[in-house]
Amino acid sequence: MMLRIFILLLILIIVPPIYLDRTFMRRRKRRLLRLLLFLPNALMLVAAVILALFETYTPDNANATNLFLTLFTGYIVSEALLTVFLAIGHRFKQHSAWRKTLYTLGIIACVGNIYILIVGTTYGKYHIETKKQTITFPDLPQAFDGYRIVQLADLHIGSYRDNPQFIRHIVELVKAQKPDLIVFTGDLVNYNADELDPLLTELKQLEAPDGVISIMGNHDYMPYIKWATKKEQWDNIRKLQRNERNMGWNLLLNEHVFLKRANDSIAVIGVENDGNPPFPQRADLKKAQKGIPVGTNGKPFFKILLTHDPSHWRRNVLPETNIQLTLSGHTHGGQLKLFGFITPIALITSEWGGLYSEGQRKLYVSTGLGEALFTFRYGMWPQIDVITLQKGAS
Known part of the structure; x- marks a missing residue:
């Protein structure tokens, strides 16, 4: 089942950090910050490949997949949401008020996504x-x-x-x-x-x-x-x-x-x-x-x-x-x-x-x-x- 959504996972893992790096960080000499930007995505990419290629549907494998999807939703989806709002806001370079509003909405979307994840994986599945x-x-x-x-x-x-x-x-x-x-x-x-x-x-x-x-x-x-x-x-x-x-x-x-x-x-x-x-x-x-x-x-x-x-x-x-x-x-x-x-x-x-x-x-x-x-x-x-x-x- 992971193979069916692998392309989508790949896009969401790879595209946002590349965009963020090229748009906001490439010209700045902050190697540690850039490393921290790519490291979580690299680890998630390795995990996605392993789970897709070696999916066995044993209880342990199912638990690992569930953990991966929880982390993916919490970090990768939040990063993707933030990237979308930053990308739109970046188009409004000459309109600082619009840009700040979109950046703020991006942060709100990230917080909202994490809230939904926490509720959905704790309270929601038993409600x-x-x-x-x-x-x-x-x-x-x-x-x-x-x-x-x-x-x-x-x-x-x-x-x-x-x-x-x-x-x-x-x-x-x-x-x-x-x-x-x-x-x-x-x-x-x-x-x-x-x-x-x-x-x-x-x-x-x-x-x-x-x-x-x-x-x-x-x-x-x-x-x-x-x-x-x-x-x-x-x-x-x-x-x-x-x-x-x-x-x-x-x-x-x-x-x-x-x-x-x-x-x-x-x-x-x-x-x-x-x-x-x-x-x-x-x-x-x-x-x-x-x-x-x-x-x-x-x-x-x-x-x-x-x-x-x-x-x-x-x-x-x-x-x-x-x-x-x-x-x-x-x-x-x-x-x-x-x-x-x-x-x-x-x-x-x-x-x-x-x-x-x-x-x-x-x-x-x-x-x-x-x-x-x-x-x-x-x-x-x-x-x-x-x-x-x-x-x-x-």
């Missing part, structure tokens, strides 16, 4: 919010009017394997919502099924009248580790699947189950991960729906789809099915929201969190609970989603 969402459908069976679903997503349990009290806190918050059903929409682990071992007892306490239904996310296929053989990888995948079922979760692999209330029924469909490359594409919507009734009185049978990657909705779900509600995760909301409304992930995808509609068909994307690669959340706090189904005009 769970409960988001309640009512979703209305005209063809929802009457007996399911008011049905409550708690959606959990992207727990990435390896980030909390030494913190069982946090997992217990999640379980208690879920129980307090008194859901009819709990769904988990993928990415239970970071890189390896073994991450789950210390926390099986805690997660086994999740319960609801209609149980816990889960699916696989891209991380749950362990694609990032360099396995010796495919068999070793699949042995690890199957261990995770066994553990989910041993916890009492109903893991759906291109399958469905029926939920009944009085004389009414709905289907919950769970497909394997299906994302844009390089993520696994293993969903089989046709197989997963086999055996579900067409419907009655001209209305399609009511169906809820669990699919990890929200891009699956527009790629396949909308054009190939008549599924009314799709629940996804995967995006983490980018783990960052500034000033309550600026979400950088919106530059990458338009459906990253919350409720989306196409006619009477809906997609709900949870921004999830955990973190991948970098244990940090700011503004986009860990989230438990409580979805209430409502019958009526949408």
Whole structure:
């Protein structure tokens, strides 16, 4: 994963000190100061190369990557922000007031960045919010009017394997919502099924009248580790699947189950991960729906789809099915929201969190609970989603 962002890391590490040196320090005989300018960046560059070339996704390697990204965000990103404001201010040589204002804004941006980093890596990653969402459908069976679903997503349990009290806190918050059903929409682990071992007892306490239904996310296929053989990888995948079922979760692999209330029924469909490359594409919507009734009185049978990657909705779900509600995760909301409304992930995808509609068909994307690669959340706090189904005009 470090290789994917290596070019960006390289630019941010190399460009700012070169600009600062050429613009502000080159003509001054301050060799020690210039050395101090380049030394931290040189060390970060060496660390970036090592982590990118020798990424193993072991717990120690993951800790090293997280430490690197923390230092990178604190120092390199702050330096880059300062450089941007200094570069703009340098254009206003003849306007000292403007130049001083921009230089001051650069310092404020650095301080703000460090503040966000400290909050995001300490308070933010544990600050769970409960988001309640009512979703209305005209063809929802009457007996399911008011049905409550708690959606959990992207727990990435390896980030909390030494913190069982946090997992217990999640379980208690879920129980307090008194859901009819709990769904988990993928990415239970970071890189390896073994991450789950210390926390099986805690997660086994999740319960609801209609149980816990889960699916696989891209991380749950362990694609990032360099396995010796495919068999070793699949042995690890199957261990995770066994553990989910041993916890009492109903893991759906291109399958469905029926939920009944009085004389009414709905289907919950769970497909394997299906994302844009390089993520696994293993969903089989046709197989997963086999055996579900067409419907009655001209209305399609009511169906809820669990699919990890929200891009699956527009790629396949909308054009190939008549599924009314799709629940996804995967995006983490980018783990960052500034000033309550600026979400950088919106530059990458338009459906990253919350409720989306196409006619009477809906997609709900949870921004999830955990973190991948970098244990940090700011503004986009860990989230438990409580979805209430409502019958009526949408």
